[in-house]
Amino acid sequence: MSWAARMVLRAYPPSFRARYGSELAALTEELPDSARTTADLVRGALGAWIRPRFAGPQARRLRLQASVSTTWLAWCAGFLIVPAVNKALLDPPGSGTSALVRGLLHAGSALLFIGWLLALMGAAHIVVRALGPGLRSRPKFFLGPLVPVMVSGILLVLGLLALLAISHTAPSNPAGPWALIGWSCVLIGFLMCLGVGPGVSLRRLEVPAPTLRLPARLATGLALALAAMCACCLIAVAVAGDAALDSSSFPVVIVLVIASLASVVALVSSARGIRAARHT
Template sequence: MGARMMRAVAEAMLSLYPKPWRERYGEEVADLIASRPARVRTVLDLIKGAADAWVHYRHVPGAGGLTVPLAAVLACAGAGLWLLWNPGVRDVASLHGVWAEAASLGPIAGKMRNMAQTWFVMAGVIAVLSVGPLLHTCLAAMRRSVHGPLTRMTARRVIMTAALLVVPVGLVGLVFVNLAFLDAGYPVGPLGEAMVGGFHVPLIMALVLPLPMTAAGAPSLGSDVRGTGQILASAAICNALAWGAVAVLLVLGLEKASWSFVAMVALSALVSVWMAALVARSAIRRGTTVMGLLSPA
């Protein structure tokens, strides 16, 4: 068990290399790892090699201009969302004032609040469930010898990545539930409870994205990768619809909102919707590209 785990860790280190390098040497190195006992030294050598490949990126065959990694873009967007949430929570007067003004106009405020919470919850659940078919396929691929070494290795990496992501996804989801439905000790009020999902759902989507992106290392898994992306697109749509309900609440109580609060909510909505759409688009495009590799020339 220890040897197999060490081999899985060594195989996972290949994801640290630039994409052009993986396309040129990835399968060859993966076969080499699978044919030899993996040790700690093997993992350290792979990490060192990855660092060297990035330092000498322009010398990698097929490498074009160096672009900002998707992971870095999503990390910055996620950090930006949480930074935007902080001033919103601190503007207690606007949070409660907008809700009070909207609620005074009739039951529409309550309906919009419930709608926003429902759409955000649906988006989060859909995002988590989107990787279900992919994980099922990977588990089956690991058990069947008919699959090639690249598919089996990629399937192991996907399962290992999923195990590592369970905790962070669960923590983000728990924070969302505490703020939206439980007494978490924050004076967010009904308006804050309605829009808090928009600050967490894109993070959940970004956290599950490594699974289809890892699976894209095997062309035989391309259809599952694209399928995951299509389901994530549904989560992105739910996220956008929820922000629409929040926008209605903001318009109804606009007289009680400060200009900085309105700007914060508007910017948060834009970042949230863009980030969720980027996650879905990335998975769909990667799956489509990988499936193209299986098509006859």
């Protein structure tokens, strides 16, 4: 088996790997190491993520778990759309930054606050009902996936403090582009760890379906908040109609595309989760 095929096999959803991972790996070993085999595995991985199928007595629990994890991952991928567009359109404000644009951006900021509130409520529910009892038995097993989140978060804060210190002590000689690029890479790494780590911990906890019912409903609100944020920001950009986005040093267009795709993923996944929650 080629290294590319091994990497693709690891990219399959955890629930899929737990059920079919060994069989798929054995089948891949029998196939020739070709680009076609790797392409077939990539298509299978995408299909497993886009339309996951759960069977057996744990199907509803796995469906709720996948919906909560996927919506959280989508939120981490897309919530930066609000600060990015605010930075591009309001710092400094362009000629097309009207009262309507400001109102849309204020609405997006309010939705950002509501979304984080919903996320924290769901996380608190899981911590109280599932994580607390689990920590008494195997703390390292459940908290291990959160270590990269804490490490990258500390590096992110230290880097931000260093950038602020440089700009404060030498206003005429701010941090160079490589320092900003390095901090941006740390930010991306932190968001990736923040999106993936809690989902891995949730899978290891094996939270019962009744406990996941409330987080699944909150995930629906989180998905709606993300979609509304994207709508507000996209409309604000369309109404502004100036060169603020083109001249911005921050890749705002990339953030817009990623957030829009993430909102679609969150809406689809949360809709499937809420259907499972009704029958739990």
